[in-house]
Amino acid sequence: MRLPAFAYELPRDLDEALELLKTYGPECKILAGGTDLLVRMKQGLTKPTHLISLKALPELATIQESGGLLRIGAAVRLADILTYQPIRDRRPGLYEAVTAIGAPSIQHFRGTIGGNLCQDNRCQFYDQSNYFRGARQTCNKAGGKTCFAWEGGSDRCHSICQSDAAPVMIAMDAQVLVQSKRGVRNLPLAELYSGVGERPLTLLDDEMLIEIQVPDSGSGTGTAFEKLAYRSAIDYAVVSAGALVRVEGNRIVQTNLVIGAVSRAPLKISGVYEILKSRPVGDQQVLDEAGKAAMNAAGAFIANNVAQPTDYRIQMVSVMAKRALKRALERALSGSHTMEEK
């Protein structure tokens, strides 16, 4: 498969990159690892006239930690996150999520964290060749007026956010730094996602994701990520779940649960904290209840947008949610945050 023609821009500093973004706006795309963008260009799903390469911007590819705040540059390669020991030691949920992206030792040396978070939404009816898509009407996401993933059709796009890093990073209350020539803004990672299938990110045309900031939630906190996929590599999630649990003494005092691969944006299950709040840590039934709550919340969103049956995916939400919460809780209780070898 050949790539369509485009102009290649290689800015030498961030300012030059932002200037190019301002000039070309919606006509250009940022090229980091290319493992999502170039595929979509080959399939004719996006047709940028200019690609802005981040190759010469090492300032976007650093990981730093100061005052308990972990700052990850948007162009940090996934492989570099996996080898950064403090993440492995103290944020095992993030480590697990990055491990689950793409294929180890391949995408990991090109794919970036910013690229994973900013990848376009996916759908089995949309992410296909021109030839495949030519057999049907144009769907909402491709500029048409129908949705094949939603039974009976829909006037909205029901594609899903397939980032593996997003659910657990949202559960960890990550913030993102977004920059343009107009200035810098800082927003919760959850607000990077618009919930609109046709345009899943809230980034404006001249804006660029610069950095992801993950706070240290302190002792007594545990994180975990669970992904259901048929193969250990390459596959996108059927359902995923990211969790953060914090305990004080033997009480659960904080729970963040985010379900991935079920809706247009990573889905925060707000009711789960109410269920787990102040329950004793040894209460086995509470995880079942939480899993069920996640299933009920996510069930309303699940469309026929990946190959697996929707009923199965709805049920698996409760399983993935429970597993993620259980492991996060175990880690919170062990206090050391460390990841036991699976």
Added chain:
Amino acid sequence: MNRLPLEITINGEPLSPAVEPNRTLLELLRDDLHLTGAKEGCGEGVCGSCTVLMDGNPVRSCLTLALEADGSHITTVEGLAQGSELDPLQQSFIDHGSVQCGFCTSGMLITAKGLLLRDPHAGTGEIKRALSGHICRCTGYTKITEAVEAEVTRSKKER
């Protein structure tokens, strides 16, 4: 389309071709340089057949722009052998019958080579994990992992 200058070292040989921006590294290797060891299977990063080493790390050449490889050292399967002498890993693949139709072989060899360069003592788990992004349509995975394991054992003895 404008061709842009590119400085690239391929299998030890420095080259400076001019390439169009939409030229992938795979197209540069196969179509321009006639190094046809790296294969195009899926063209979208799923199969692993186009894998080459870029500064020692495996990358999908079908999803890497040639221009993005500017200044880097590329090793393709053609660059593994030293003259007429095969790389021990290649010999191990032959000895273990790891090649069936051969389409995935260059990608498998390259990723395995990249792994052993980083971790010469890689265990079975690491080998399987490293190769997990590669698809062998003949389903000959067992022989392939055995060949890599054997090479780890052999190089340990040699040291």
